[in-house]
Amino acid sequence: xxxxxxxxxxxxxxxxxxxxxxxxxxxxxxxxxxxxxxxxxxxxxxxxxxxxxxxxxxxxxxxxxxxxxxxxxxxxxxxxxxxxxxxxxxxxxxxxxxxxxxxxxxxxxxxxxxxxxxxxxxxxxxxxxxxxxxxxxxxxxxxxxxxxxxxxxxxxxxxxxxxxxxxxxxxxxxxxxxxxxxxxxxxxxxxxxxxxxxxxxxxxxxxxxxxxxxxxxxxxxxxxxxxxxxxxxxxxxxxxxxxxxxxxxxxxxxxxxxxxxxxxxxxxxxxxxxxxxxxxxxxxxxxxxxxxxxxxxxxxxxxxxxxxxxxxxxxxxxxxxxxxxxxxxxxxxxxxxxxxxxxxxxxxxxxxxxxxxxxxxxxxxxxxxxxxxxxxxxxxxxxxxxxxxxxxxxxxxxxxxxxxxxxxxxxxxxxxxxxxxxxxxxxxxxxxxxxxxxxxxxxxxxxxx
Amino acid sequence: xxxxxxxxxxxxxxxxxxxxxxxxxxxxxxxxxxxxxxxxxxxxxxxxxxxxxxxxxxxxxxxxxxxxxxxxxxxxxxxxxxxxxxxxxxxxxxxxxxxxxxxxxxxxxxxxxxxxxxxxxxxxxxxxxxxxxxxxxxxxxxxxxxxxxxxxxxxxxxxxxxxxxxxxxxxxxxxxxxxxxxxxxxxxxxxxxxxxxxxxxxxxxxxxxxxxxxxxxxxxxxxxxxxxxxxxxxxxxxxxxxxxxxxxxxxxxxxxxxxxxxxxxxxxxxxxxxxxxxxxxxxxxxxxxxxxxxxxxxxxxxxxxxxxxxxxxxxxxxxxxxxxxxxxxxxxxxxxxxxxxxxxxxxxxxxxxxxxxxxxxxxxxxxxxxxxxxxxxxxxxxxxxxxxxxxxxxxxxxxxxxxxxxxxxxxxxxxxxxxxxxxxxxxxxxxxxxxxxxxxxxxxxxxxx
Numbered sequence: 001x002x003x004x005x006x007x008x009x010x011x012x013x014x015x016x017x018x019x020x021x022x023x024x025x026x027x028x029x030x031x032x033x034x035x036x037x038x039x040x041x042x043x044x045x046x047x048x049x050x051x052x053x054x055x056x057x058x059x060x061x062x063x064x065x066x067x068x069x070x071x072x073x074x075x076x077x078x079x080x081x082x083x084x085x086x087x088x089x090x091x092x093x094x095x096x097x098x099x100x101x102x103x104x105x106x107x108x109x110x111x112x113x114x115x116x117x118x119x120x121x122x123x124x125x126x127x128x129x130x131x132x133x134x135x136x137x138x139x140x141x142x143x144x145x146x147x148x149x150x151x152x153x154x155x156x157x158x159x160x161x162x163x164x165x166x167x168x169x170x171x172x173x174x175x176x177x178x179x180x181x182x183x184x185x186x187x188x189x190x191x192x193x194x195x196x197x198x199x200x201x202x203x204x205x206x207x208x209x210x211x212x213x214x215x216x217x218x219x220x221x222x223x224x225x226x227x228x229x230x231x232x233x234x235x236x237x238x239x240x241x242x243x244x245x246x247x248x249x250x251x252x253x254x255x256x257x258x259x260x261x262x263x264x265x266x267x268x269x270x271x272x273x274x275x276x277x278x279x280x281x282x283x284x285x286x287x288x289x290x291x292x293x294x295x296x297x298x299x300x301x302x303x304x305x306x307x308x309x310x311x312x313x314x315x316x317x318x319x320x321x322x323x324x325x326x327x328x329x330x331x332x333x334x335x336x337x338x339x340x341x342x343x344x345x346x347x348x349x350x351x352x353x354x355x356x357x358x359x360x361x362x363x364x365x366x367x368x369x370x371x372x373x374x375x376x377x378x379x380x381x382x383x384x385x386x387x388x389x390x391x392x393x394x395x396x397x398x399x400x401x402x403x404x405x406x407x408x409x410x411x412x413x414x415x416x417x418x419x420x421x422x423x424x425x426x427x428x429x430x431x432x433x434x435x436x437x438x439x440x441x442x443x444x445x446x447x448x449x
Numbered sequence: 450x451x452x453x454x455x456x457x458x459x460x461x462x463x464x465x466x467x468x469x470x471x472x473x474x475x476x477x478x479x480x481x482x483x484x485x486x487x488x489x490x491x492x493x494x495x496x497x498x499x500x501x502x503x504x505x506x507x508x509x510x511x512x513x514x515x516x517x518x519x520x521x522x523x524x525x526x527x528x529x530x531x532x533x534x535x536x537x538x539x540x541x542x543x544x545x546x547x548x549x550x551x552x553x554x555x556x557x558x559x560x561x562x563x564x565x566x567x568x569x570x571x572x573x574x575x576x577x578x579x580x581x582x583x584x585x586x587x588x589x590x591x592x593x594x595x596x597x598x599x600x601x602x603x604x605x606x607x608x609x610x611x612x613x614x615x616x617x618x619x620x621x622x623x624x625x626x627x628x629x630x631x632x633x634x635x636x637x638x639x640x641x642x643x644x645x646x647x648x649x650x651x652x653x654x655x656x657x658x659x660x661x662x663x664x665x666x667x668x669x670x671x672x673x674x675x676x677x678x679x680x681x682x683x684x685x686x687x688x689x690x691x692x693x694x695x696x697x698x699x700x701x702x703x704x705x706x707x708x709x710x711x712x713x714x715x716x717x718x719x720x721x722x723x724x725x726x727x728x729x730x731x732x733x734x735x736x737x738x739x740x741x742x743x744x745x746x747x748x749x750x751x752x753x754x755x756x757x758x759x760x761x762x763x764x765x766x767x768x769x770x771x772x773x774x775x776x777x778x779x780x781x782x783x784x785x786x787x788x789x790x791x792x793x794x795x796x797x798x799x800x801x802x803x804x805x806x807x808x809x810x811x812x813x814x815x816x817x818x819x820x821x822x823x824x825x826x827x828x829x830x831x832x833x834x835x836x837x838x839x840x841x842x843x844x845x846x847x848x849x850x851x852x853x854x855x856x857x858x859x860x861x862x863x864x865x866x867x868x869x870x871x872x873x874x875x876x877x878x879x880x881x882x883x884x885x886x887x888x889x890x891x892x893x894x895x896x897x898x
C-alpha cells in the first residue's frame with residue numbers, strides 16, 4: 001500500500017487499496033467481492049487488510065473470524081459500542097413516537113435545555129440536523145446570511161464534511177476535491193515544529209492576512225471555521241489558547257467564529273467543548289459524531305444574534321433533524337457522560353496516555369513529538385536520518401502493525417505521519433496500558449525495518 | 450394567519466404564525482414558550498394552532514390533550530408510526546454493532562442487494578447518506594464531476610433540500626433563499642390547466658430551452674433534477690410519461706437525469722419508483738424520507754457510468770451513512786412493504802381516495818381539479834367567482850378545518866392552493882373513507898365562508 005495514496009491516486013491516510021491484492025481470509029474476500037458489486041465506487045475501507053466486524057461492545061470490536069480488537073480510534077461510540085442505555089432509550093422511543101419538528105413535541109425541548117446548559121450563556125439557541133456535514137453546511141448558510149458576505153477562512157489541511165459546501169472547506173479530501181471560490185486557507189499550524197510562544201501569534205497573523213486577502217478581493221469575511229483540535233491538520237492541541245487571537249481578528253473584521261466541535265466536543269478533550277481550552281467564545285458551534293453514540297444527530301448551537309437574520313428571513317427544516325428517537329439517544333449519552341463522570345475520566349486517562357507516549361518518545365528517536373488534549377492524542381513519526389522530517393511510510397506500517405496486533409488506531413496530518421489515537425471515552429486505565437504496551441512494541445519493531 | 454406568508458414574511462404553506470396569537474391550550478402555550486427559548490429561530494410549526502404530539506401508532510397520532518388525529522400527511526412512517534418490526538430490528542442491531550463503512554460489515558451488503566433488485570438493471574450501485582438533502586447534494590457533486598459542467602435544470606417551484614447546494618435548487622423555500630448561479634428553472638407544469646396531450650410536449654420544450662440557455666451561457670448542462678411527483682409544484686402526476694421527453698433532451702445534451710424519489714419512492718405511487726410511471730431510466734435516483742420509516746437514512750442509486758469518475762477521483766465518506774442500525778430499519782421497511790403487499794395496497798387505496806375526491810369535486814365547484822398517483826393525491830381549490838383561479842385562503846381554511854376535525858393534511862403548489870394528501874401506506878380503506886367523509890364536510894363548510 002502506498003502511504004497516502006489510496007485507490008486511483010486519491011489521498012487518504014490508512015486506506016485499503018484493492019490493487020495491492022492483500023492476502024485476506026476467504027470469507028473477507030467474498031464480502032469484498034459482494035460489496036464491490038453493489039456499493040458506489042466512492043467507498044473506501046481502512047487498513048492494508050480490511051477489518052470485517054461482526055459485533056462491538058464497550059471499547060472492543062469482534063471480527064468475523066472471532067478476533068477481538070481494542071478500539072483506540074472511534075470517537076462516535078463515545079460512551080462505548082452498543083451501550084445498553086442508548087439501546088433502551090431508542091427502543092422505548094421507537095415504540096411511542098418518531099416524528100418531525102413541525103409538530104410540537106417535548107423531548108427536543110427538554111434535551112435542548114440540558115444541552116445548552118453545557119455552553120456559555122450567549123450560546124443560547126440550537127438547531128438540529130443529522131450529520132456533522134449538514135451542521136457545518138447550515139452554519140455556513142447562517143454566517144453568510146448574517147454577514148451578507150461570502151468569504152470563509154479555513155486551515156490548510158482542514159476537513160469539515162462532504163456536502164458541496166462542506167467539501168469546499170475540506171482540502172484534506174485531496175487535490176481532486178476543489179475548494180470554494182470564496183475560501184482562503186491559512187497554513188496548518190505545526191505545533192511540533194514551532195516554538196510554543198509563537199504558535200498563537202503565527203496563527204493570529206495568518207488569519208489576519210487571510211482577512212485582508214478576502215477584503216481585498218471584495219468577498220469580505222463571513223466566518224472562520226476551525227476544528228477545535230485541528231484533527232485533520234495532525235491533531236494540534238498546544239498551547240491551549242492559540243486560537244483565541246484568530247477569533248478576535250475575525251470578529252473585529254465583522255465575521256463570525258465557527259467552532260467545529262464534531263471531533264472535539266462532548267468531553268473528548270476533558271471539558272465539554274474544545275473551544276473552552278482556547279478561552280474563546282464562538283458565534284456558532286457545530287456538533288456531531290458522538291452526540292447520539294452512533295444514532296445520526298448533529299446540531300448548530302449559537303448566539304441568537306448570529307442566527308436571527310437567517311431564521312427570520314429564510315427558515316430551516318430537516319425532516320429527521322432532532323427527531324424524538326435521535327434525541328432519546330442523545331439524552332442517554334448526556335446521562336452517561338454525567339453519571340459516569342466521563343469528562344474527568346477523559347482528563348485522567350488522557351494524561352495517562354500522554355505520559356505513556358512521552359515514555360515511548362524518550363526510548364525511540366523516530367517518535368519526534370507527542371501531544372494531546374484529553375483523549376485525543378497524536379504522535380509524529382520521523383525519518384531515521386532526520387526524525388523531524390515526517391515519515392508517512394513508518395506511520396502506515398505502525399497503523400497496520402497495530403491492527404495486526406489487535407489495536408485500532410489511524411494516521412492523520414498533512415504528511416499523514418501523525419498517529420491518531422482517539423478511543424471511545426469508555427476506555428479504561430487497563431485499556432490505556434494495553435494500547436501503550438502494544439504501541440511501544442510495534443513502533444520499536446517497525447522503526448527497525 | 451396569512452395564507453402563504455409565515456413569520457417575518459417567509460413563504461410557507463400551512464405555517465404557524467406566533468404573531469397571530471392563536472388561542473391554544475395552556476399546556477401548549479407553555480411548550481411553545483420553552484421551545485422559543487432554546488430552539489433556533491429558523492424553526493417553523495404547522496397549523497394555525499400547532500399540534501402537540503405525545504405518541505403515534507399506525508396512521509394515528511395522539512395529542513398532548515389525548516385527542517387522536519388521523520394522519521393523512523406523513524410519508525416518512527410509510528409502514529405506520531412506531532412499527533414494531535422497525536423497533537425490534539433497531540433494538541437488536543443497537544445491541545450488537547453500529548459502526549461505519551470503513552470497516553467491512555455484512556448488513557449493508559445484504560440490504561444493498563435487496564434494494565438494487567427493485568431497480569432496473571443499469572441502476573446497479575448505491576451510496577448511502579442520512580437525509581434526502583445529503584443525497585441530493587451528493588447527486589449534484591457526482592453529476593458535475595461526471596460531466597465537467599455546472600448547469601442544473603429544476604422546476605420553478607421545486608424543493609430538493611436544505612444544504613447550501615440543495616437549497617440553491619429549491620425555489621419553493623421563498624424569495625429570501627437565493628438560487629444557484631448555474632441553476633435554470635422551467636415553468637411548473639400545471640396539469641390542471643393544461644390539455645393532457647400538451648403536458649409532455651410543453652415540459653420537453655421547456656427543458657430544451659433551459660438546455661439552450663445553459664449552453665449559451667457556457668455553463669453546459671450537468672443534470673436535470675425532477676421530483677418524480679413534482680410535489681412542491683402542486684403534485685403533478687398526469688399523464689404518466691410526461692417527464693420522459695425531458696430526460697431524452699438532457700441526455701442528448703450530455704447531461705444526467707436525476708430522479709428525486711425522496712417523496713415518490715418506496716411504493717408511494719403504487720410502484721417501487723416514481724420514475725417508472727414516466728417510462729424513463731434515470732442516471733441517478735435519490736432516495737430518502739420513508740426509507741427507514743423515520744430512522745435517518747438516504748441514498749443515491751445510479752449507473753456505474755454516472756458514478757465512476759467521482760468515485761475514483763474523489764471519494765465519499767458519511768460517518769452515519771449506511772450504518773448497521775439505519776440499515777436494519779431500512780431492511781425491516783422492505784420486509785413489511787413486501788410481506789403486506791403495500792405497493793398493491795397503495796394502488797387500491799389510492800384509487801379509492803381518487804374516486805372519492807372526484808365525487809367531492811362533482812358536488813362542489815370550488816374543487817377545481819383532483820389528481821393522484823397511488824397514495825399521493827392533490828385537490829386544487831379555486832375562487833368562488835372563478836374556480837380555475839387558485840384560492841390559497843380557502844386551502845388554508847380547509848387544512849386547518851381538517852385539523853380541527855381530527856385529520857392531518859397540508860397544502861402545496863406555487864399558489865399554495867392545492868390540498869396535499871399523502872398518508873402513511875399503512876392507511877386502511879376505513880381510514881380512506883373517514884378522510885373523505887371529513888374532507889367533504891370541511892370543504893362544504895369552508896366553501897360557504
